Amino acid sequence: MLLRLPGVYPPQEDTWLLAETLAAESLGPRSRVLDICAGTGALSLCAAAAGAGHVTAIDISRRALATTWINARLRRRPVHVVRGNLTTPVRGRRFDVIVSNPPYVPAREDVLPTRGIERAWDAGVDGRMLLDRICATAPALLAPSGVLLIAQSVLSGVEKTQSMLEEQGLSVEIAARAEIPFGRVLSARVALFEARGLIKRGQRTEEIVVIRAVS
Numbered sequence: 001m002l003l004r005l006p007g008v009y010p011p012q013e014d015t016w017l018l019a020e021t022l023a024a025e026s027l028g029p030r031s032r033v034l035d036i037c038a039g040t041g042a043l044s045l046c047a048a049a050a051g052a053g054h055v056t057a058i059d060i061s062r063r064a065l066a067t068t069w070i071n072a073r074l075r076r077r078p079v080h081v082v083r084g085n086l087t088t089p090v091r092g093r094r095f096d097v098i099v100s101n102p103p104y105v106p107a108r109e110d111v112l113p114t115r116g117i118e119r120a121w122d123a124g125v126d127g128r129m130l131l132d133r134i135c136a137t138a139p140a141l142l143a144p145s146g147v148l149l150i151a152q153s154v155l156s157g158v159e160k161t162q163s164m165l166e167e168q169g170l171s172v173e174i175a176a177r178a179e180i181p182f183g184r185v186l187s188a189r190v191a192l193f194e195a196r197g198l199i200k201r202g203q204r205t206e207e208i209v210v211i212r213a214v215s
């Protein structure tokens with residue numbers, strides 16, 4: 001059971017799909033893992049529990065980082081928490097595994113929220129405002145043979161993620177898929193998604209995927 005301060009994203013299907021994929025990676029005391037958009041720290045804790053000796057968790061939200069810090073201390077896990085914008089705080093460092101479950105839900109406008117829990121999912125009109133920045137900057141942080149794991153919805157353009165990572169020389173595959181019912185946030189955007197042609201009429205599920213890219 002994870003502690004969660006108000007306003008912090010509760011781990012859910014995308015978190016657990018990513019956690020399963022992360023658990024299949026080989027991690028040991030020398031493994032350096034970076035969790036971008038850490039939230040409660042669920043994925044950082046999975047990495048630490050799987051044996052990773054050095055885990056760094058980044059989030060822009062103070063409450064999320066406090067939550068990650070508390071959850072790691074309660075379990076005596078070696079998670080280093082850093083507040084910042086995506087990969088900016090760790091520029092120049094190298095990691096064996098980078099995991100990220102970023103905001104990826106298409107929104108009404110291209111303005112990211114600066115506060116509130118919406119910051120955990122809203123990602124601009126195409127849902128890619130954060131995904132594009134992660135795809136552009138994370139590959140340079142990978143150690144040789146390093147692995148990048150990203151969760152996203154098919155509503156936010158899986159092919160673009162794949163092509164951005166392939167253009168930087170990574171080998172890319174879809175490591176996991178799950179069809180999940182719309183929750184509260186997507187249900188409230190059905191008309192918007194239908195109008196944009198993102199979903200079929202009557203569609204009330206989305207597919208989420210985990211993209212695995214190796215340097």
Ligand SMILES: C[S@@+](CC[C@H](N)C(=O)[O-])C[C@H]1O[C@@H](n2cnc3c(N)ncnc32)[C@H](O)[C@@H]1O
Binds near residue numbers: 015059064120
């Ligand atoms: C979908 S939640 C994922 C949380 C957790 N990793 C999980 O899977 O349960 C996305 C997280 O990204 C954080 N976030 C949003 N914008 C960010 C940014 N520019 N830099 C770092 N973190 C950001 C939010 O605060 C939120 O905690």
